Amino acid sequence: MTVKTKLLIALSIILLVSFAATSIVNYTVTRDSIREELINSSLPLTGKTIYSEIHSAMMRPILVSSSMANDTFLKDWIVSGEQEPLEIIKYLEEIRRKYGFMSAFFVSAKSDKYYYHKGILKRISARDEHDVWYYAFTSTGREYDLDVDNNQAEDNKLAIFVNFRVEDAQGRLLGVTGVGLNMDNAVALLQKAHDDYRRNIFLVDQDGLVQVALDKSRIQKSYITETEGIRTVAQKILEPHEDARNYEYDLDGEHILLSSRYLPEFQWHLIVEQNEGEALATARHNLIRTLSVGFGASLLIIFLCVLTVNHFQARLERMAKTDPLTGAANRRALEERFHLAAYKARRNATPCSAVIIDLDDFKAINDTLGHMEGDAVIKTVADTITRTLRPTDLLARWGGDEFVILMESTAQDASIVTERIRAHMPPGPLGRTISFSCGIAQFTADDDLKSLTHRADQAMYAAKAKGDRCLIASPPDA
Numbered sequence: 001m002t003v004k005t006k007l008l009i010a011l012s013i014i015l016l017v018s019f020a021a022t023s024i025v026n027y028t029v030t031r032d033s034i035r036e037e038l039i040n041s042s043l044p045l046t047g048k049t050i051y052s053e054i055h056s057a058m059m060r061p062i063l064v065s066s067s068m069a070n071d072t073f074l075k076d077w078i079v080s081g082e083q084e085p086l087e088i089i090k091y092l093e094e095i096r097r098k099y100g101f102m103s104a105f106f107v108s109a110k111s112d113k114y115y116y117h118k119g120i121l122k123r124i125s126a127r128d129e130h131d132v133w134y135y136a137f138t139s140t141g142r143e144y145d146l147d148v149d150n151n152q153a154e155d156n157k158l159a160i161f162v163n164f165r166v167e168d169a170q171g172r173l174l175g176v177t178g179v180g181l182n183m184d185n186a187v188a189l190l191q192k193a194h195d196d197y198r199r200n201i202f203l204v205d206q207d208g209l210v211q212v213a214l215d216k217s218r219i220q221k222s223y224i225t226e227t228e229g230i231r232t233v234a235q236k237i238l239e240p241h242e243d244a245r246n247y248e249y250d251l252d253g254e255h256i257l258l259s260s261r262y263l264p265e266f267q268w269h270l271i272v273e274q275n276e277g278e279a280l281a282t283a284r285h286n287l288i289r290t291l292s293v294g295f296g297a298s299l300l301i302i303f304l305c306v307l308t309v310n311h312f313q314a315r316l317e318r319m320a321k322t323d324p325l326t327g328a329a330n331r332r333a334l335e336e337r338f339h340l341a342a343y344k345a346r347r348n349a350t351p352c353s354a355v356i357i358d359l360d361d362f363k364a365i366n367d368t369l370g371h372m373e374g375d376a377v378i379k380t381v382a383d384t385i386t387r388t389l390r391p392t393d394l395l396a397r398w399g400g401d402e403f404v405i406l407m408e409s410t411a412q413d414a415s416i417v418t419e420r421i422r423a424h425m426p427p428g429p430l431g432r433t434i435s436f437s438c439g440i441a442q443f444t445a446d447d448d449l450k451s452l453t454h455r456a457d458q459a460m461y462a463a464k465a466k467g468d469r470c471l472i473a474s475p476p477d478a
Helices: 003-069 072-079 085-099 129-140 183-197 281-291 297-320 331-348 362-369 371-388 411-424 449-466
Strands: 103-108 113-116 119-123 144-151 157-167 173-182 200-205 210-213 245-251 254-263 268-275 353-359 394-399 402-407 436-442 470-472
Touching: 003 085, 003 144, 003 157, 003 173, 003 183, 003 200, 003 245, 003 254, 003 268, 003 281, 072 085, 072 157, 072 173, 085 103, 085 113, 085 119, 085 173, 103 157, 129 144, 129 157, 129 173, 144 210, 157 183, 173 183, 183 200, 183 210, 331 394, 331 402, 331 449, 353 371, 353 411, 353 449, 362 371, 371 394, 371 402, 371 411, 402 411, 411 436, 411 470, 436 449, 449 470
Parallel strands: 436 470
Antiparallel strands: 103 113, 103 173, 113 119, 144 157, 157 173, 200 210, 200 268, 245 254, 254 268, 353 402, 353 436, 394 402
16 A cells, blocks of 8 residues: 555545534534524514514403493492493493403402393302402402403303402492403414414413413413423523523423513413424434535545635734734724624614723833833733733724723723723833823714724823823713
8 A cells, every 4th residue: 555545545534534523513513503592582582572462462451451440330330239230231242342352241249240241140159169260369459360261151161361350439349340352362372473483382370370372271270380391490480580581491302492481461471482302403404414425535625625725814814913912903903893893882782982001101111121121011911901801802902002992881881990900910120010091982873993092092191191090081072
């Protein structure tokens, strides 16, 4: 076997292994990216969209029920002794027909009669399991709530009831009124969301009892605190919270990603679930396809060439954007980062500030000890600043003994950081701690890099003139 053959075999083995390893790494990165996007963006966004739709669908019956509870006609009719039941029946029928509800009702606290749009359904009793809702709701003192139950007035069809307290001028309970919504309408809303997003969506109350779900057999019967898998995170889900929260659990060998959002108007929790395996199916198929192609000698050589070119290109780009003495960014890199920071500031109102740092008495170091010692001081300063900054901040050498820091923060926060930098400065070559003056300018919508650094530069010179360590520039229109 010739040296050439051995070299080709060795190179082929190296390239094949490299190709396989690269494919697996790419899959891992893609998988992590998809997972990150699901957890931090896609699932919460789905929940927010569905919340908006549910909010839009439920606010009308809540407002109508509130109007009924404050209707002077209803209150006068109750106070007058509930004479002429036909009047209240017609009133409830008009409400039901006008807004297209499944039912409209009033339960009297005095007579215990359950009036609805077709007549008097019954007298409620604490011993009747269908009437427990009334006593539970009135005992809470809440103005209104939502209750899922069978509608006895409509062949026991499952419904969502909006219950509203009716009180007289002295705050005494007169009864409970409200409307009933067909559960099928709410399920249809979840079905549409499921079809659009291919995710499992349901709502639970503060006890974890399922209130609305595509699987109707779970409604009013299944608690997430007792359901396999999700029960491991159920208590955290049921804690009221303003923003969407993300959780994970395992069920039957599958990993489930979950986003939960509390709906304060309904005192329910909206839960959106995504099977991670299903979401990653495309990435896995791509991995298989990638591993099954591209093993020809020519493709491997091309891949090697591309890899080499990319490697040297990356090195050249780093060299083009880095100050050779300090390793800090140069002006070109600063300009690129500024454009990104300005875009984020204008689009998302993210604060951004520029800090210009100028070393004090640096000329004395050069004149006394020489430029090599001066370069060592500059490098020390750059290293000290770099260790103090956050990963999102950028240090750039502005010239000679001047540096610019671009920070995603307000001018006040930037001032705190400069004091932290000052506290970490080591002793200088002349026997005293390296000191500096600085100026800070906060980005405004009309700023470009020149105007921003100009204001910071002016503030720095003002700080030197006044003997102050650091000054914040006033806004351009101040």
